[in-house]
Amino acid sequence: MPELKFTDYFKSYPDKEGHFGPYGGRFVGETLMGAIYELEEAYEQYRNDPQFIAEMDKDLADFVGRPSPVYFAENWTKKLGGAQIYLKREDLNHTGAHKVNNTIGQALLAKRMGKTRIIAETGAGQHGVATATVAARLGLECIVYMGAEDVQRQAQNVYRMKLLGAEVVPVQSGAKTLKDALNEALRDWVTNVDNTFYIIGTVAGPHPYPAMVRDFQAVIGREAKNQMLNATGKLPDALVACIGGGSNAIGLFYPFIEDESVAMYGVEGAGHGIESGQHSAPLCAGTPGVLHGNRTYLMQNKAGQITATHSISAGLDYPGVGPEHAWLKDIGRANYVCVTDDEALEAFHELTRTEGIIPALETSHALAYVKKLAPTMSSDQTILVNVSGRGDKDMHTVAAMAGLSF
């Protein structure tokens, strides 16, 4: 185990082969190796290109509506009794979640690389919608792979993608959820590698995706750092974010990694409870392995087969997690915890009623952990929680829990 010193973190990870310690890397078939080197080269070329940055910043401001506010949840703070709770309002972004920060960046890159066809995988549909949105705007063909089960439970987002001109392909293989959509998108990419750009929605996949998606999402943490300093005169004491693949969490955490006074909590989906085996919490209950282009913590059996996952939230229903989170766990920089479906639902209702903000079910996992954490802290301490998305897409799921249907 390395020493707990994080002052050299930014310049150390990932290394030039895309490794975060033993995690990350480029585990793909030979046919894709050329494409991921081409992408890495393009990303290295444009990430510091003033014109590229200016174009992206303009889109983030005028099209997405950034910066997203930080809001002091006064009612909820009083109710929980303890640390002051601040909400980073990614739910107010255009398309309703943090996902668009990344799709804007990758689509601009695709355009510069001369790719005419965009593919994406999606779980809850938020990344699919955010991809279809930017593709519509840039006039690019867009195909979104989505597990057949997710197509059922996120019907509204499927329709949004179709309205935006995307083709939504229901994936029937395996468990018919997010991991299978990722497999299918990778198969498409192998087949159409010449003209196709694969916009991965989270900090997973082969290098450079985990680092690139993190960099595009890190706008969340950069803004939040300034906003918290302005609002409270100091850095927050704790950050909380939900984790499926981990893009909203790493987006919030990353700019704070070298600020060692800031505690970080990533919240996974415990589903029906870790002991039930029906969950999606690889960092809390999984083991390292290789899937979807990188080495990371996975939900797998002893024979190395990926096991079925469960979460009430389609966006968390994934057996892996971004490799940088795996590394932050091992070096002890971030804490990874989990909450059940029921705890997430309770937090969903509580924020809705106390603050008038309806959060996504994914986000509700982060909120449920805040309910546990805040009362253990003092009233002069602050928690910043990432409200990664809004709950509009989850109305059917939540209503069904109450026995209602539309």
Added chain:
Amino acid sequence: MSRISECFANLKADGQTALIPYVTAGDPEPWVTVPLLHALVDAGADIIELGVPFSDPMSDGPVIQKACERALKNDVTLQHVLDMVRQFRDKNKTTPIVLMGYDNPIEAMGYAVFAEKAAEAGVDGVLTVDSPPEESSVLRQELDKYEIDSIYLVAPTTSAERMQRIASFAKGFIYYVSIKGVTGTAALDVSEVRGKLAQLRQYTDLPLGVGFGIRDGQSAAAVSEIADAVVIGSTLVRCIEEHEKRPEALPAAVAGLLAEMRHAINARDLASA
């Protein structure tokens, strides 16, 4: 000399092209695999590629995906696959076996443990499709200890520089993926493959096998003209799928299909001799 190198040396002396069938271990039922392997050898297989089932076979098309699902329904593990190889070796000491699959089941067993067990069972080569040379140095070192060949892929998208690098790590033979795509989905273009193989031969003396997109005797014969080995996968696995409900008839049916390919290749080899 490894069993694979010896096999290619013998074939070369006879002016023959190697025929390499692929089947997924444990598909559709575990007991079928060993009799099937023997039947394939009888039908003219020179080397066998034995697929290790994986839950998320990202580089494979629907045919082999479903084969993995059938095998995994019976909980076929890497350990079971090694047991099958050992059983095969009871009767067959000469036909090389290459395990083909994905990194994770091997990593779950542990690279060192796997290499030792694979050597013990009589495995001759290992091809992990999602683990390019850059990521497989640790596994390669373990396999080297037991003189098990690390087989690598070269694709239509592989640059000349990468070809050279891959050739420097490869052992046994190099597997050229003839199409951009997953297994069993498109037909290959022989003239395009010919050009790539010629380029690859500048960097290696290893035999070159061609796979992905060979469906019948005709395409097998065409590829045998330009390659040292012809790999047949999805076409055989589709035949296995058709016999899912009567697996007892399966070894003969699959072997029959392979024999047609052998016949077509031999006719071509003879014509050019």
